[in-house]
Amino acid sequence: MDALEIARWQFGITTVYHFMMVPLTIGLGLVVAIIQTIWYRTGKPEYLRMTKFWGKLFLINFIMGVATGIVQEFQFGMAWSEYSRFVGDVFGAPLALEALLAFFVESTFLGLWIFGWKQLKRGVHLACLWIAVIGSVFSAYFIIVANSWMQHPVGVEMVDGRPVMTDAWAVFTNNTALVAVPHTLFGALAVAGAFLLGIAWYHLWRRRHDGVDVVGKDGKLVPGEASIPGRDKTDYTVWMTSLRIGAVVAMISFAGTAITGDLQGKLMFEQQPMKMAAAEAACHDGTGFSVLSVGNLGAKNCDDIVAVIEVPGILSFLAKGDFTTEVKGVNSLLGEYKEKYGTHLPDNPLYGERAGQEIQYVPVMEVTYWGFRMMIGFGGIAAFAALLALWVTRKGAVPESKWLMRLAVFGILAPFGANAAGWIFTEMGRQPFVVAPNPDMNGIDQVFMFTAAAVSPGVSAGELMTSLVVLTAIYAVLLVVEVKLLVKYIRGGVASAMPELAHAQDSKDQDDKNDDGAGPDKSGDDVLAFAY
């Protein structure tokens, strides 16, 4: 592998990894904020328990997003210095604003939330969480503005071969970003929904399995109590409510991703037609959506690909909103791209050994075709499963089946898969460009950069390989640690996040009263709310 390929693998691995933590942070943050708001308004003990429990898992995950996010900001300069020089005038601003306006807010107010359970008034404490969560949403917005500019480089003029920002409003209201932001946020909520659903299912199943809860003759569930801290009747309500919230969030968010995804697709057919043609493995112009295509997707000759099952008209609908407009296939786009952007990379030392090589305008079609389908497929499966889960549990009980429980738990991975597939599709589909020209748009079709010219010229392949190995190894170790901790705290149940439940057990009658307030306040002098 040469420097460029290593740098691309590194960016891909670190970004996909980072974006496992991020959607859970954003989605779960929103859900915890809503739950704490309900507790604030109703004072019901189950909502306090849910806030503490899901909040604990949220924090275990949040820190991983923070830690891996620093790598993202640094590696543009480290591995992609030529890219940074080229785009800095316009691309740097959203990154700087993300740190200044969003990440400061997120980390400062989350610190207040974690440590401020007792120092702050209940309302202020809740507000801190909301501010942090809104910060994370703004964070997503700024990052997607930056990314969308690579997909649809608006608001600039070329000066001395570099894009210079001339219209900040255009950059920050880039239509690509305006549809990508809600799409990403719904994607994040889908992750949180499945997370709640799977884990709550597990606990409900376990309660039945252990004989705590019993199903009566009428099929309705009778909650019981076990002699373990926190495993009382309220505990049942915690999980059942969580399951229902999770399922509803999962379904709403899938509908949201579908609607915003459709808008995004229609834009993308205009802005990056090659990406969408490659998503369809559509070699020839046509109207049909491929359900299954066979042949060598990786072959240079697009003619080998045969659509086995094709639904006429659907592709046109996805692209244009009607059933008859012909959508351009790879073969006709190829000619247009070659005419506009040349057939060979410039003979410039910036391109390294790739200087003068023929340009491959068609992205890797195995990735775009299947990435697109995995994104939709995983998302759809998760939403359908959520619907089924609501139906199955309508009488308050989850089935005794161990396999169904396992399915619910592993179902947590589906929206993660959909998120990853979506990003891999859209980033790989942009190749061979790192900043993609938009052929049909007037004025910005000459703003582009080939990925081959973006890597740091002064950095050796050896250095890049070192960082690829080091970062991948660290990430692998930390993934194991994070999952182990999550599993430990999930198995621990609510008591793992609320040690005070163990004390409350001694006087069970007071249990609910204790939960009503801000927890048992035995040590009013305690400056520490969390045991760190």
Added chain:
Amino acid sequence: MELLPTIWFVAIAVLWTGYLFLEGFDLGVGMLMKLFARNNTDRRVLLNTIGPVWDGNEVWLLTAAGATFAAFPLWYASLFSTLYLPLLAVLAALIFRAVAFEYRGKVDSERWRNRWDWAIAVGSFLAAFGIGAALALTTTGLPLNENGDRVGGPMSWFSGYALLGGFGVVAFALVHALAFLALKTDGDVRHRARRWFVRLVPFAVLPMFGWMVAVQFLSGKPWTWALVAAAVLAVVLAWRLARAGSEGRAFSALGAFIVCATASIFGAAFPVVIPSTIDPAFNLTISNASSSDYTLGLMSIVAAVGLPLVIAYQSWTYWVFRRRVSAAHIPEAHGFLPAIAAKVMVSKDSSSSIPNQAGD
């Protein structure tokens, strides 16, 4: 002289000052987890002094880097690509350190905590050293060619200045943390921290002075020399105040030292952002490395609103957590009995005893 690039040079210097001032003490506290704390309770006291604020402090680094990217893309690109391996070490250090803060208390086991304590201590050291080295090198010179790319191998950036800057920030962070602990804790930790501070501060600032004076000899101006003198005064003041038991003022005086230090260093380097050791003609300056006036103008407006806001709500955080932490405040480590235990007895009465700990 261009106004907007100058403003942004100053802004970035301010961001680095904020970073060194704030994360300075939490990096130092991190190192003290192994150097100073005597037992687990001490460590938890240390951790709880920075717990609510360290992440917010670290964002100053991200903002400094992001602002450099936006305002001086060529500075950002050359600095970060040239220092590839040291910055990789900084990244690894920051990752482990951040995760360790959150995870060390999550499993009730001595071995588990000890591992993460090492991650915090070594991570804090490496991060402080690497960032100090990077800042020293950007103010003293890197082997850059006409495109701003590194000439020579992966280690060709190395010079004595890297050591000076690295140790400068590490040693400063240590004493800054001692001053912070004296101010933020009570009991044994507080008194020991103050004693350590009084003893160490005269030596700990020496490498930083070495870096300051070196930059003055390379490109100093009368007013930046004056700042070096002011920095000396600030340290003497900090030392005397600490000896007199005035912890808050000692901490502030050391804060004044780091402000004078960064101001003298960046002021001396101005208007060069990276001198090229290959040929002065390849120097990156605020003129040839900056973004367009349009971008800088936009950023100026946002920063003029955003930065005071950040300072306001971060100050509020310190106010909320203004109380001293002491061993008496540290609750017992909370192990918990997993709901999913091996055998669960279903019963209506809750008289059965509850095990205290259930560490995995």
